Amino acid sequence: MTGHGGRIDSQAFLASVRDWARELGFSHxxxxxxxxxxxEPGLMQWLAAGFHGRMNYMAAHGLRRARPAKLVPGTLSVITARMDYLPRDAPDDWAxxxxxxxxRPEEGVISVYARGRDYHKVVRARLxxxxDRIAAHLGAFGHRVFSDxxxxxxxxxxxxxxxxxxxxxxxxxxxxxxSMFFLxxxxxxxxLAPTPPTTDHCGSCTACIDACPTGAIVAPYRLDARRCISYLTIENDGRIDEALRPQLGNHVYGCDDCQTACPWNKYAGRSELPDFDVRAGxxxxxxxxxxxxSEAEFLQRxxxxxxxxxGHERWLRNIAVALGNALAALPEGDARRQPLRAALHARAEHPSVLVREHVKWALAC
Incomplete structure (x- = not known):
């Protein structure tokens, strides 16, 4: 990017940007x-501890993550935006x-954020x-948009x-x-003049740490992604650690346990956009x-x-683990076990070694 010339009134400009942002569905x-x-020191310690797991891109980019002007040369400020994603019809007691x-061990649980349209596309398009509104106001300026x-x-x-x-x-x-919002x-x-930060209001609360099924929050403000259910079911492209499988419960894509336990989420806002309405199924x-x-149905849905x-392979891997956990949760002789075992047997000879391994484990539960 090349520097934008001229002086602007940061306060008046930001007020305009906030108005435009609200019109586009952003809350702040x-x-x-x-x-x-x-x-930087905290980032490097986290990477050195291996807490990023198989997310090799994090280590590959290193300190570029903490140096915006190196990631995008010419950057002088970063405008941040927040977009609420609770579905419009979420009940008051959604958590x-x-x-x-x-x-309900027989139900597959998908993280709330993933039940609608891909947020990467929604947030990026609206940013x-x-x-565009900023450019119409300022004239041409250098910029680059990001959303995870x-x-x-x-x-x-x-x-x-x-x-x-x-x-x-x-x-x-x-x-x-x-915390139920995208950035x-x-x-x-x-x-631009930076907006002031807020203070920490977690206090002595440890609800999120206590709620994590796998103990991924190893200390306050410190996450070992390798143990996080969201990482295990989404970022991890290999086998799920056998010792952690029972803690996944019926999570099949992502996890909201630390968020549903957080007292502050009683203030979580509903999205104004239909994009995050829950898709059927x-x-x-x-x-x-x-x-x-089937793979075709997975891609269509x-x-x-x-x-x-x-992809379909990891989808089946995740659900196989959940089916095994459901079998473990239901007592012997319970009529609900038979459909679970039948479903697993139907995939026992799946072409994927990854799927077969997790199915075999599940059938032994």
């Missing part, structure tokens, strides 16, 4: 500067409703529209720009919106039903969804 906008040097799903799509320290930028504070589960937390950024070659479906999807990125 802030501004961060590009000096993230204080975050309790989500926790109740975990007590592009926001930068590049080596960007999103939580750090969000924290510095006043979107919220880093919760003990390492997600951004807001007193007004909990996006526009790197710009315009020098992605909430309340049985494991047997989900496991029966997950078109435009974030779920598609894991």
């Amino acid at each position: 906008v802030g501004v961060a500067d590009v000096d993230l040097s204080s975050a 309790a409703a989500e926790r109740a799903r975990l007590l 592009q529209k926001l930068q 799509s590049a080596p960007v320290l999103e939580v750090e930028l969000a924290t510095r720009s006043g979107q919220g504070w880093r919760g003990k589960h390492t997600l951004t937390l807001s007193r007004e919106a909990g 996006g950024e526009i790197y710009v070659d315009v020098a 992605l909430a309340g479906a049985s494991l047997v039903e989900l496991f029966a999807w 997950t078109e435009g969804s974030p779920i598609r990125r894991i």
Whole structure:
């Protein structure tokens, strides 16, 4: 990017940007500067500990994540944006409703954020529209848009720009919106006054740490991704550690346990957009039903969804583990066990070694 000339009134400009952003479905906008040097030691310690697991791109990019002006030369400020994603019809007691799903072992649980349209596409497209509005106001300027799509320290930028504070589960937390929102950024070659950060309001609460089934939150503000159910069911492209499989319960894509336990999420906002409405078959479906999807049906049902990125093989892997956990949860002689075992036997000779291994494990439960 090349530097944008001229002086602007940062306060008036930000007020306009916030108005435009609200029209596009964003709930809050802030501004961060590009000096993230204080975050570098923590990032390097996290990588050195191997907590990123098989997410090799994190180590490959290294400190570029903490240096916006190196990632996008010419960057002087980062505009951060927040977009709520609870479905428009989510009940007031949505967190309790989500926790109740975990007590129904035959139901496949998909993370709330993944039940609608792929957020990468929604947030990025709307950030592009926001930068178009900015360009119409400022004239041509250098920019680049991100939404969980590049080596960007999103939580750090969000924290510095006043979107919220880093919760003990390492997600951004807001007193007004909990943590059920997506983050996006526009790197710009315009020098803007940073918006003030907020203070930490976790206090002595350890609800998120206590709720994590696999103990992935190894200390406050420190996550070992290798143990995180979201990592295991999405980012991990290999076998799931056998010792961790029983803790996955009936999670088949992602996990919201640390968020549904967080007291601040009573303030989580509903999305204004239909994009995040729940697609048919992605909430309340049985494991047997989900496991029966052919690859063609999987691709058809997950078109435009974030779920598609894991592919049919990993989808079956995840559900096989959940089916095994359901068998373990139901007593011998329970009539509900037979359909679960029949579903597993139907995939016992699957062409994929990965699927066969997890099916075999499940049948032994």
